[in-house]
Amino acid sequence: MTEATQTEYPVRGGEFVGEVESTKMQKSATVRWEYSEHVPKYERYERRNTKITVHVPEDIELEEGDQVKVGETRPISKTKSHIVIEKVENGETE
Secondary structure (H helix, E strand, C coil): CCHHHHHHCCCCCCEEEEEEEECCCCCEEEEEEEEEEEECCCCEEEEEEEEEEEECCCCCCCCCCCEEEEEECCCCCCCEEEEEEEEECCCCCC
16 A cells, blocks of 8 residues: 555545546546356346446556556545555566
8 A cells, every 4th residue: 555545634444446537636636447247037147347436646647558557445535435555567467
């Protein structure tokens, strides 16, 4: 974790890696991640995605298309309850 995320908002709960969709808001970004859901009726998997609004600390510069690691935190505003932990370089996940 970076120092800014530890002091600004404590990270708790789930963490995931997603792709930045939009950075048009101040101190916020929209992140989307895909996952597979099993459909028992057809015995197959379907692709689904989730889009959320995340808080971006001042020390992290983001552009659309960047891969980022996001963690859950306390509610920051009406729509934000996640924060960007770090920028992920070309598929490097822990």
